[in-house]
Amino acid sequence: MAKKNGTHALDVTVQCPACHEFGVFPTWDVIDTVDEKLKERVHFDEDLFFYTCPHCHAKIHMESKCLYIDRDKKLLVWHIPDPKERVSSQEVQDALGAPSFTKYTCRACLTWGEWREKIIELESSYDDRLYEIIKYGAYQLLSEDGKERLPLEAYHIDYADDSHDADKLALVFMQKDAKGMAYVYPITDRLKEVTQDIFLPIVEQIADANRKAQFDRFSYSWAKQFVTYVIKAAEEDKNRETFGNLIGFWVKTIGDEIFRQEVK
Ligand SMILES: [Zn+2]
Numbered sequence: 083m084a085k086k087n088g089t090h091a092l093d094v095t096v097q098c099p100a101c102h103e104f105g106v107f108p109t110w111d112v113i114d115t116v117d118e119k120l121k122e123r124v125h126f127d128e129d130l131f132f133y134t135c136p137h138c139h140a141k142i143h144m145e146s147k148c149l150y151i152d153r154d155k156k157l158l159v160w161h162i163p164d165p166k167e168r169v170s171s172q173e174v175q176d177a178l179g180a181p182s183f184t185k186y187t188c189r190a191c192l193t194w195g196e197w198r199e200k201i202i203e204l205e206s207s208y209d210d211r212l213y214e215i216i217k218y219g220a221y222q223l224l225s226e227d228g229k230e231r232l233p234l235e236a237y238h239i240d241y242a243d244d245s246h247d248a249d250k251l252a253l254v255f256m257q258k259d260a261k262g263m264a265y266v267y268p269i270t271d272r273l274k275e276v277t278q279d280i281f282l283p284i285v286e287q288i289a290d291a292n293r294k295a296q297f298d299r300f301s302y303s304w305a306k307q308f309v310t311y312v313i314k315a316a317e318e319d320k321n322r323e324t325f326g327n328l329i330g331f332w333v334k335t336i337g338d339e340i341f342r343q344e345v346k
Contacts (some may be wrong), residue, residue, distance in 0.1 A: 086114075088178050211285050222313060251268075280331075
């Protein structure tokens with residue numbers, strides 16, 4: 083029996099912002115990884131969500147709602163460009179008629195970039211929320227000049243090398259105004275362990291961790307709020323010295339493991 087394929091294509095009418103002519107952009111609102119070629123394209127085709135105007139040839143980045151389903155890994159990842167929009171697994175179930183998605187890990191993302199990054203994080207054996215915490219922490223170690231040169235908008239998690247090993251991911255800092263120029267820093271096992279030891283118990287405690295079938299946005303901005311909250315709570319705690327030391331140790335580990343340098 084053929085596997086059920088929930089992939090759903092649609093044509094979106096686009097008005098070109100450059101020349102104002104209309105055109106059609108063929109895209110998808112559901113991508114099911116049963117369709118292996120399409121899965122490949124989500125991971126590696128950088129032009130997948132670009133519309134090229136047939137009139138003036140302007141290249142436009144499209145943002146429209148799309149659900150990624152991986153039935154083997156039990157993942158549902160929504161790209162939902164509207165930050166206010168909420169979705170539930172019931173809505174997915176109604177649309178797809180599948181028996182149940184309650185055992186799935188569900189995430190929502192604001193942009194195509196975040197969406198692809200989240201899919202890569204979820205395919206690894208490490209917690210995606212901890213990846214976001216590492217990503218946030220490492221960016222804080224850049225100087226003001228570094229932040230200017232390596233803008234946050236283009237900073238992301240990706241495969242560390244061409245082996246595309248799901249457990250070998252890296253922090254990628256793209257250079258501003260230098261197309262394709264990037265610094266790639268592999269995320270080491272030691273940094274993953276230290277981050278997990280320090281933060282996972284708290285993530286599980288306050289982020290309602292094992293709640294499946296809820297579409298949460300565990301993004302860089304979530305990690306920022308989370309780490310800020312944790313540091314504030316630690317300052318108010320009577321054991322603050324202990325926890326402050328742990329955070330200090332974590333920051334030092336990022337410096338050692340990612341940037342290979344002393345952090346003062
Ligand atoms: Zn145009």
